[in-house]
Amino acid sequence: MSLLIKGADLVGAGRQDVLIRNGVITEIGKIQDARAGSEQVDQTIDADGLIALPGLVDLHTHLREPGREDAETIASGSAAAAIGGFTAILAMANTSPVTDTAEAAERVLDLGRLAALVDVQPVGAVTKGLAGEELAELGLMARSRARVRVFSDDGRCVHDARVMRRALEYVKAFGGVVSQHAQDPQLADHNACCHEGELSGRLGLPGWPGIAEEVIVARDVMLARHTGSRVHIAHVSTAGSVEVIRWAKAQGIQVTSEVTPHHLMLTTDLLAGYDPTFKVNPPLRPSEDVEALRAALADGTIDAVATDHAPHARHDKEHAFVDAAPGMLGLETALSVVSDVMVGSGLLDWAGVAQVMSMRPARIAGLSGHGRPIAVGEPANLTLVDPSATVTVDRDLSMSLSRNNPWHGRQLTGAVHATLLRGLPTVLKGALA
């Protein structure tokens, strides 16, 4: 199997042709069609005007299988991921049953392989059943075929400091990292659903203060320092958390972090109409926080963009706001949002996008075949982006089984044109290949 990409803008290396054989990049440069033809190129992609990025990697998705296959399956989530330009995604552990054993992790891995659209890498639970009390079988998950390296109780915070300390210490044995959902349950309980401020006061919605995130981030960077271990902060949402992380990195503490596309663009005021489409955890924040998050992503304080793709069946969103399920779709729109918000504003160039959406997340997750430079000998996990395409998001065109799409009707600039997983196109011209 061979494939020739003609005239893509390899970020930093100008317009080049890329020849791929058997899933590996074998040649970069001016490659004559004729010569390629004589060597029997099976497929050619005209990439005139397109930018080639290393395949995108998402540190944070919810695929709902097993347990809620009506909202998303590993196959449907994989399709949405491929459309979004991803070649690898990490599937969070808060399924039913929870991914807290080697067997459960291997099942997710296998279902991902069966769908064969992206590499689906399971995240293991930190604690049994996400209960926050006893450590799950972290070592067995790490030793399994799934080779789990990222552990998270996401959806819930590992709030017990002693449990968090032990988890951080324990994963050092196999180079693991704990991804923390930072939410002090005393300061923001399960009802908390609106950024605490004037709007939550006016709307009478239970407030979710930034401080509930910040105190956990502060605690956990100190625990990371004490244990000499790695901590990753999931979905950072406040300027205060950014300050703490910036300080911690300056101290040499091994902390990494991610921000979601929605926290980079959408703000609290969208809750004024009580539409549960905009209910997400942590909640949408005011524009001051959004500005701080963009700046932190641009200067490297925040390492990566991660979607927190959280599909929900329609009826789980059609409750009163406080009772509705939190979360929003993100896989298919992430690149367009980052393009619009970060590239459009000049805060990031495309090389920067490659860093925050592919290289750094791959490194954080320990995925050796992803997030690699586009170079001869490297696996051909690639995403071709049309930087000038304008898309109007239509939730009904989604590959996801769910429709909780906060971007519906929005116009975004920059779109995924094609996705290649180990040299095989999963997406061509914006549609599943």
Add this chain to the structure above:
Amino acid sequence: MKRHLLSMNDLDRQGILAILDTAETMHDVQRREVKKLPTLRGRTVVNLFFEDSTRTRSSFEIAGKWLSADVINISAKGSSTSKGESLRDTVRTVAAMGVDGLVIRHGASGAAHQVAQWVDAVVINAGDGLHEHPTQALLDAYSMRQRLGDLQGLHVAIVGDLTHSRVLRSNLICLKTLGAHVTVVAPPTLMPSGIETWARSDGFDTSYDLDAVLPGVDAVMMLRVQRERMSGGYFPTAREYTVGYGLTRERLRTLQKHTVICHPGPMNRGLEIAADAADAAQSLVLDQVSAGVAVRMSVLYHLFAGEGSVA
């Protein structure tokens, strides 16, 4: 007038005054021996209550019946989410029976707003979580106006558990629209989030000092303080709350002669309001209950019958 009554923001000054004026006519009807008006004959109004309520539900029920509507009470407490049914399905099921009006009480803020988007019936918010309770604000305004006349330029203190009060939120809008000046008083832990900027943009005052505020007001509205709040750490003891923020016998003496006392009920006598204050000649507590029926008749009239002769 808008189609629904979801928030006091749905009414401008003229709309509020129209409702209060009609309520006076309705109040006269209420005092007649035969109280029925034919206005809503053939209309069906459902009181859909997801949360317990005695006075609001019965007040709406009587109001509907005196206007000759067919009134049905549905207590939906715990019936929906516990069975896994979505709020949308629950209300659409009720509405599908051919209902003209839905009077909805729900423990969650925003519920009435959401419901109004899902059904064709006219929706009246009878209290949504901590958000709003517009007919309470209207009956408060009605009662105060009966005693004090035009509320333009009057000073009203609203005191108590502001954080957890939908009565506060509707009253802030209503009193502002009618030109009254409001000072809200509570310990810092019972002030809603963002009250400082909110007060600045909406032009009301905040205070932690009840004694400083009371002598200058024309009306004082005491809000119910739930004893459960103590376990949430909002204040240490009932005794300490009363000393700081209760309308005690001593504080009653510091009010001006004309100052009226309101309370939306149910009252915690001895906690936020002393018996002497609740039963004082200045107290409007029972007037408020009586006004509740007249105001709700007026609201139903304006939403369903529109303009024209009332009685």
